[in-house]
Amino acid sequence: MSNIFQDEQLKPAVRSGLTKINFSTPTPVQERVIPVLLAGQNTVVQAVTGSGKTHSFLIPVLNELDEGLEYPQAILTAPSRELSEQLYQVARQLRDATGLNISIAHFAGGSDRDRQLKKLANHKPQVVIATPGRLHDFVEKKLLPLDEVKSFVIDEADMTLDMGFLSDIDFIAQRMPRSTTFAAFSATIPVKLSNFLRKYMSKPEQIVIDNPAVISPTIKNDLIDVGAKKRKRVLYQLLTMGQPYLALVFANTKQTVDELTRFLQDEGLRVAKIHGGITERERKRTLREVKADQYQYVVATDLAARGLDIDGVSLVVNYELPRDLEFVVHRIGRTGRNGMSGHAVTLIREDEMKSIAGLEKMGIHFDFVEIKNEELVPRKHYRSRRDRSATVHDVDTKVKGYVKKVKNKRKPGYKKKIKQVIQRDRAQKRKLEQRHQLRKAMRQRKARHDSQA
Structure with missing residues (x-):
C-alpha cells in the first residue's frame, strides 16, 4: 500500500510540510480517513485519543483550501476551550510547515469576545476553530458567513453530546451549504449521537479503529507519585541519578519551561529550552547544539517539540500531564525509537489518577515506582489499599x-x-452527579447566551 503522506492527491506543499514535522508513516486512522475526506465523503470515525485522529482531518482540510478565497472554508469544533486551543495550535503548526498562505482563527468561550469580533470584522479567516457556543453566537449574529464552507468537522463528538452542545452544532449545521463535507470524530458513538449525525450525513463512511498498543514494547513506562515532595526536586533527582544520554522534559506552558530551565541550570545542569516564545532562528541553533551533544537535557512544550527530529533520547519525563492526553503518546514516543530501548517517567499527584486511568483505557501501561537510594524501585500504590x-x-x-x-x-x-x-x-x-453536571453546564451556557444576546 502506498504511503498516503506522499500521495499525489496532496499538494506538494502539504507533502513537504509533513516531511518537515517528521510525519513519515501514517497511523491506521490516518491511512483510512485521509483518502475518504480527500474524496469529499461524509465520515464518522470512532478512534481513541492518541490514534493520530487530529492530523487525519487537518491534512485533508488544509489540502482542499483555496488560498485565494478569503472566506471561511473549513469549520472545526471542539467541546472545550482547552481542546479547541490545542487543535488551533496543531493546525497552525501544520500550516506553518506547509508554507501555505492560510488564515486560521480561534474563537472560544471564556476568552475576549470583543477582541475576537474586532478580528473577525477586519478579516475573514479561511479556517475557523471554535467551541460550539461561541460559534453559535457568531453565526446567529451573521458575523461569520458559511456559504463557502467546504468542510465541517466535529471533534470529540461524544463529549460534545455529554456537555449539551448538540443543539449548537445543529443550529450551525443547518446553515451549511449542501455540498459541505461533514466529519465527526469520537471515542464512542452513543445512540443519541448516531441519530443526530444521521440527520446531516446520508450513508456516511463508518470507520472504526481498534485500540492499538500505542506505546512501543521497547519503552519502560514508569509513574511516580510525588506526594508532598516538591515536583522540581523530584525531577532533579530523576535526571541526575542515571545520567541519561539525552533527556527530554515536557511541560505544558512556556512559563513552566522557562522556570524549569532556570532551576536546572542553577543546579549546574546543561539544559536547553524549546517553546513557541523563542524565534525560529534560536530554535534551529538550539537543535544544532543539541545534536552536537552540547546539551544533555532539553525542556520543551508539546507543540514546539512536535516536529523535532532528535536521535538518542534515552529518557522522556512528563513533568506534568498535558490537557489533551493524546500528547502523552507523542511525548513517550520520542524515546525507544528504531528498536532501541527507551524510558519514560510521568510525575503525578493523587488527584491526577483519573487521567492515568483514562490513559490506561487507551492501552498505555504504567509501572508504579519510587526513588530510593538513587534508584527507581517498584512500589505498590497506596490507592490500592x-x-x-x-x-x-x-x-x-x-x-x-x-x-x-x-x-x-x-x-x-x-x-x-x-x-x-x-x-x-x-x-x-453516579447518575445523580452526571445529571447535576449536565444541568449545570446547560445553565451556564444559557446564562452566557442570555448575557451576549
Missing part, C-alpha cells in the same frame, strides 16, 4: 447501617448482599 477498604468506609450513613446490621446477624451470603447494596448506592450517586 484505600480501594480495598472503600467497600465498607466510602459509603453513606444509610448503607453503613445496613452493613452493620447484616454483619451482626451473620446471615448466609451477607458479604454478597453488602456488595450489592454498595454497588446500587454508588450507581445511583
Whole structure:
C-alpha cells in the first residue's frame, strides 16, 4: 500500500510540510480517513485519543483550501476551550510547515469576545476553530458567513453530546451549504449521537479503529507519585541519578519551561529550552547544539517539540500531564525509537489518577515506582489499599447501617448482599452527579447566551 503522506492527491506543499514535522508513516486512522475526506465523503470515525485522529482531518482540510478565497472554508469544533486551543495550535503548526498562505482563527468561550469580533470584522479567516457556543453566537449574529464552507468537522463528538452542545452544532449545521463535507470524530458513538449525525450525513463512511498498543514494547513506562515532595526536586533527582544520554522534559506552558530551565541550570545542569516564545532562528541553533551533544537535557512544550527530529533520547519525563492526553503518546514516543530501548517517567499527584486511568483505557501501561537510594524501585500504590477498604468506609450513613446490621446477624451470603447494596448506592450517586453536571453546564451556557444576546 502506498504511503498516503506522499500521495499525489496532496499538494506538494502539504507533502513537504509533513516531511518537515517528521510525519513519515501514517497511523491506521490516518491511512483510512485521509483518502475518504480527500474524496469529499461524509465520515464518522470512532478512534481513541492518541490514534493520530487530529492530523487525519487537518491534512485533508488544509489540502482542499483555496488560498485565494478569503472566506471561511473549513469549520472545526471542539467541546472545550482547552481542546479547541490545542487543535488551533496543531493546525497552525501544520500550516506553518506547509508554507501555505492560510488564515486560521480561534474563537472560544471564556476568552475576549470583543477582541475576537474586532478580528473577525477586519478579516475573514479561511479556517475557523471554535467551541460550539461561541460559534453559535457568531453565526446567529451573521458575523461569520458559511456559504463557502467546504468542510465541517466535529471533534470529540461524544463529549460534545455529554456537555449539551448538540443543539449548537445543529443550529450551525443547518446553515451549511449542501455540498459541505461533514466529519465527526469520537471515542464512542452513543445512540443519541448516531441519530443526530444521521440527520446531516446520508450513508456516511463508518470507520472504526481498534485500540492499538500505542506505546512501543521497547519503552519502560514508569509513574511516580510525588506526594508532598516538591515536583522540581523530584525531577532533579530523576535526571541526575542515571545520567541519561539525552533527556527530554515536557511541560505544558512556556512559563513552566522557562522556570524549569532556570532551576536546572542553577543546579549546574546543561539544559536547553524549546517553546513557541523563542524565534525560529534560536530554535534551529538550539537543535544544532543539541545534536552536537552540547546539551544533555532539553525542556520543551508539546507543540514546539512536535516536529523535532532528535536521535538518542534515552529518557522522556512528563513533568506534568498535558490537557489533551493524546500528547502523552507523542511525548513517550520520542524515546525507544528504531528498536532501541527507551524510558519514560510521568510525575503525578493523587488527584491526577483519573487521567492515568483514562490513559490506561487507551492501552498505555504504567509501572508504579519510587526513588530510593538513587534508584527507581517498584512500589505498590497506596490507592490500592484505600480501594480495598472503600467497600465498607466510602459509603453513606444509610448503607453503613445496613452493613452493620447484616454483619451482626451473620446471615448466609451477607458479604454478597453488602456488595450489592454498595454497588446500587454508588450507581445511583453516579447518575445523580452526571445529571447535576449536565444541568449545570446547560445553565451556564444559557446564562452566557442570555448575557451576549
